[in-house]
Amino acid sequence: MKEFDKFIKILKELRNPIYGCPWDLKQTESNLKEYILEESYELIEAIESGLIEKEIEELGDLLLQIIFICQINKERDNFTIKDVLNRINTKLIKRHPHVFGDTKVKSQFEVKSLWEKNKRIEKGRRSIISDYPLQMPSLSVSKRISEQASSVGFDWDDAIKAIDKIEEEIEELKEALLKEKKSKIEEEIGDILFAVSNVSRLLKINPEFALKKANKKFTKRFRFIEEQLEKEGKKIDEVSLKNMEELWEKSKTIL
Numbered sequence: 001m002k003e004f005d006k007f008i009k010i011l012k013e014l015r016n017p018i019y020g021c022p023w024d025l026k027q028t029e030s031n032l033k034e035y036i037l038e039e040s041y042e043l044i045e046a047i048e049s050g051l052i053e054k055e056i057e058e059l060g061d062l063l064l065q066i067i068f069i070c071q072i073n074k075e076r077d078n079f080t081i082k083d084v085l086n087r088i089n090t091k092l093i094k095r096h097p098h099v100f101g102d103t104k105v106k107s108q109f110e111v112k113s114l115w116e117k118n119k120r121i122e123k124g125r126r127s128i129i130s131d132y133p134l135q136m137p138s139l140s141v142s143k144r145i146s147e148q149a150s151s152v153g154f155d156w157d158d159a160i161k162a163i164d165k166i167e168e169e170i171e172e173l174k175e176a177l178l179k180e181k182k183s184k185i186e187e188e189i190g191d192i193l194f195a196v197s198n199v200s201r202l203l204k205i206n207p208e209f210a211l212k213k214a215n216k217k218f219t220k221r222f223r224f225i226e227e228q229l230e231k232e233g234k235k236i237d238e239v240s241l242k243n244m245e246e247l248w249e250k251s252k253t254i255l
Helices: 001-012 022-025 030-047 054-074 081-095 108-123 138-150 159-179 182-202 208-233 241-254
Strands: none
Touching: 001 054, 022 054, 030 054, 030 081, 054 081, 081 108, 081 138, 138 208, 159 182, 208 241
């Protein structure tokens, strides 16, 4: 594809040690880690916005980070973009024997179970559960490990039973609070969050995205309280909780 070849050529020029860009020449894989995260989040936001032009732009920005790392490694004679493409092509074919082979599957669940099984064999893992990066958000890890357990049938029959588990964990947290044991309290809060993540998975809702929306909603409503009090010439740290709750309820009818 000529557009892709042009992209590779541009990045190569930017990294030219004689006439390239000073900023691009100073970048390393380690420097680029923060940009990979930033661009990933911006892409997610663009997808959620529904703005096609924004999504195209952010996809390009994320692709830039990938090609940038490939170019750095090519300069070191480690690997090239072709090696990356060959590896992912091979992986996709191996992980989809029901498409590129003779394996038969009847449902999406069977496909997922097959994917996890092939992945485990490839990586030589004894456990169904993968080891996830320490940097990965904990809610996302909870969702993934419960998905992997589910791939072998270790799962709730339905979301209602999983919700009952949340209530059970809340009761255990209450007991821990009465005993005032901090380590146990922390453990029970973790169990509640894991149970909530599990319900989200069963309902096909990403818990990370759900929490992100809840954070935005809370922020908007709290800022509404601040704005209303400012209009009344009041400071938020000087009004009563009752006053703030009244404005909070009002914000819920608007935001």
